[in-house]
Amino acid sequence: MSKSFAVIGDPIDHSLSPNIHSAAFREMDLDSSYIAYRIPKGELEEGIEGLKKINIHGFNITIPHKIAMMKFLDKMDESCSLIGAVNTVTNKDGILKGYNTDMDGFLEPFKKRKLNIAKCKVLLIGAGGAARAIVAGFAKEKASSITIANRTPEKADSLSEFAKTIGLNSNSIEIKEVRETAKNYDIIVNATSVGLKNEPSVISLQGINEKTIVYDIVYMPMNTDFIKKAKERNAVIVYGYEMLLGQAVRAFEIWHDMEAPYNAMKKALLGGF
16 A cells, blocks of 8 residues: 655745655555645644645654644654754644654764763754754763753753753753863863854864764754864764754654665765755
């Protein structure tokens, strides 16, 4: 029986998900299709009704619906309630169950390359959409502490409080306070959108070395200024596309109950750049 999948959001035309999932279906010889479906803000309810009518098997959710979608779910797994957003849904006979693959997607590259998080000091830049899932991931993997640097201190403060409630030592600072302290951290993550338009890195990476792990969740362009500066210091680099791929792999496994064809999906993703 043919199964259909989608990604919903607005804007949606730049989504790489259809390429990645279609490649996986081809690789595994699955009779499935995956489309990008634009649902503007404020039209989510009608959009979901439409998807149920065509008996959609599962869908991904992107901006602006990741939080609003939660109220249309019949069930959710713990990642959803912890992170307070949903990005992957299964539809079994009209029962919608939500998942959030941001945390697993973020952690996937560490696992793939056997990079250790336990006991590490982390600097997280940004306190927006993905940051909460990232904090949850570092707590799960037993990082020793996290410093959250953000332009608006209130957001960093509340994320820091969340970190403490899930057992992670945490403090918050303003981005401009980072100055020359990057070298004091084992892992540095950019979770802001700075870099999308080739803007300069918001922090100095002075003093980091080949043991520092530098991770940018921006995936287009692949080599942001932040990544370039980290490469000059021979740091261990984790690219944004690796997180995107980790999320897609997790969604595939949720929908199909089988191991995802990682290499085929990676090839399709990198072909989209």
